Amino acid sequence: xxxxxxxxxxxxxxxMYAKPMRQDFSREWRILGxxxxxxxxxxxxxxxxxxxxxxxDFADMLDKTSPDCVIVTTVDxxxxxxxxxxxxxxxxxxxxxxxxxxxxxxxxILAAEQATGKKVTVTFNYRFVPFVTRLKEIVAGGxxxxxxxxxxxxxxxxxxxxxxxxxSYFRRWNARMQKSGGLLVHxxxxxxDMINWVIxxxxxxxxxCGQLNVYGSQNAPYRGTRCxxxxxxxxxxxxxxxxDFEKAFYAEQETxxxxxxxxxxxxxxxxxxxxxxxxxxYGQGAVMAYSLNATTPYEGWHLxxxxxxxxxxxxxxxxxxxxxxPDIHIRVLDLDNRLxxxxxxxxxxxxxxxxERLRRMLFLxxxxxxxxxGANSLAGxxxxxxxxxxxxxxxxxxxxxIARLLGQGG
Ligand SMILES: NC(=O)c1ccc[n+]([C@@H]2O[C@H](COP(=O)([O-])OP(=O)(O)OC[C@H]3O[C@@H](n4cnc5c(N)ncnc54)[C@H](O)[C@@H]3O)[C@@H](O)[C@H]2O)c1
Numbered sequence: 531x532x533x534x535x536x537x538x539x540x541x542x543x544x545x546m547y548a549k550p551m552r553q554d555f556s557r558e559w560r561i562l563g564x565x566x567x568x569x570x571x572x573x574x575x576x577x578x579x580x581x582x583x584x585x586x587d588f589a590d591m592l593d594k595t596s597p598d599c600v601i602v603t604t605v606d607x608x609x610x611x612x613x614x615x616x617x618x619x620x621x622x623x624x625x626x627x628x629x630x631x632x633x634x635x636x637x638x639i640l641a642a643e644q645a646t647g648k649k650v651t652v653t654f655n656y657r658f659v660p661f662v663t664r665l666k667e668i669v670a671g672g673x674x675x676x677x678x679x680x681x682x683x684x685x686x687x688x689x690x691x692x693x694x695x696x697x698s699y700f701r702r703w704n705a706r707m708q709k710s711g712g713l714l715v716h717x718x719x720x721x722x723d724m725i726n727w728v729i730x731x732x733x734x735x736x737x738x739c740g741q742l743n744v745y746g747s748q749n750a751p752y753r754g755t756r757c758x759x760x761x762x763x764x765x766x767x768x769x770x771x772x773x774d775f776e777k778a779f780y781a782e783q784e785t786x787x788x789x790x791x792x793x794x795x796x797x798x799x800x801x802x803x804x805x806x807x808x809x810x811x812y813g814q815g816a817v818m819a820y821s822l823n824a825t826t827p828y829e830g831w832h833l834x835x836x837x838x839x840x841x842x843x844x845x846x847x848x849x850x851x852x853x854x855x856p857d858i859h860i861r862v863l864d865l866d867n868r869l870x871x872x873x874x875x876x877x878x879x880x881x882x883x884x885x886e887r888l889r890r891m892l893f894l895x896x897x898x899x900x901x902x903x904g905a906n907s908l909a910g911x912x913x914x915x916x917x918x919x920x921x922x923x924x925x926x927x928x929x930x931x932i933a934r935l936l937g938q939g940g
Pocket of ligand 1: 537538539540541542543565566567568571603604605606608626627628653655716787881
């Protein structure tokens with residue numbers, strides 16, 4: 531039986547791990563405790579998860595519980611510190627994406643893992659969505675031949691009818707570069723990992739541009755600290771009412787850390803981009819044109835992959851009328867334009883069914899893994915480093931080498 535503790539009593543820790551672990555895999559493991567800097571949130575987390583000892587000192591938790599594995603689920607910026615601390619204490623680590631928010635964090639984790647011989651697993655749930663798994667099978671099976679280029683556009687909606695997922699990042703801690711690395715790290719780490727994994731190539735050079743077009747105080751007057759007390763609730767296109775869960779989990783615990791969950795999307799200290807584009811050169815020859823936009827009418831993505839034997843095209847609509855369609859089509863054209871349409875049914879469940887399939891791999895080991903769904907620290911680093919390099923490229927207006935960020939020259 532394996533024993534676990536949590537670093538970070540977050541929403542993700544509760545709904546992805548603690549609750550389902552107790553409900554679905556109750557004989558395989560034991561949860562020994564949960565740590566958070568916010569004692570109120572740690573307490574609510576523990577209660578909602580069915581009870582566990584809570585700690586506000588990480589070293590104290592490790593000392594008292596001696597777990598086999600630490601599940602790191604804090605705000606992104608602290609992932610690397612807790613991952614390194616856990617490895618050094620002799621624990622394996624399951625760390626939420628992004629593994630770190632910058633190159634220094636990635637280097638520290640890779641070095642600590644090597645020094646301790648312990649194992650880091652990065653939870654890229656997107657790999658486990660059935661149509662992404664099928665995409666990997668098709669490309670790995672040679673349907674497009676050697677991959678020459680990737681065109682990848684990701685859309686995060688501002689539309690309140692769809693809970694304005696794109697706008698929501700600008701209400702939360704995610705809107706501060708120091709906390710999240712911006713959307714090029716926080717969000718795009720999923721996307722970069724998906725492409726790195728699907729085409730089996732490693733990134734080498736990155737250049738990027740970024741803008742803040744809709745959110746932040748330069749685009750509209752700052753309306754006040756939070757939606758719940760805002761005088762502009764009626765006319766603001768981004769007014770958001772906290773759910774009962776959010777009130778209990780965050781707002782009622784605010785006295786401990788001052789974190790405001792329904793911050794104004796026009797706050798003056800928002801310093802991330804809502805519109806980004808990056809080009810990536812891969813070491814094995816492919817190039818990628820990528821864009822991410824958090825201001826769009828619907829949410830989803832569009833992908834094209836060109837190779838020596840043909841072209842693959844697919845779209846995934848996550849909101850809007852087309853999201854009602856039960857199937858995803860992965861269309862492959864050979865060089866004579868003959869079409870093969872691979873049809874994959876959507877799965878119900880969080881993140882397209884990916885969360886449940888990922889949990890089975892994490893907690894019902896050993897599982898067969900012929901396609902390499904399990905992501906190690908190097909995969910975690912490669913996806914973070916594309917985003918970190920893109921941030922650097924935007925700031926310094928230059929092309930950035932991933933090998934240099936890894937401290938390898940090049
Ligand atoms: N894979 C996915 O699809 C997915 C989805 C959602 C979130 N996530 C990831 O899960 C993690 C948690 O996200 P969330 O939205 O659930 O967060 P959240 O806002 O619910 O919780 C973040 C927690 O981090 C704690 N924290 C802040 N600073 C800390 C510090 N210095 N030390 C320890 N704890 C600290 C906060 O008190 C809070 O409890 C993030 O890394 C996020 O990227 C992944």
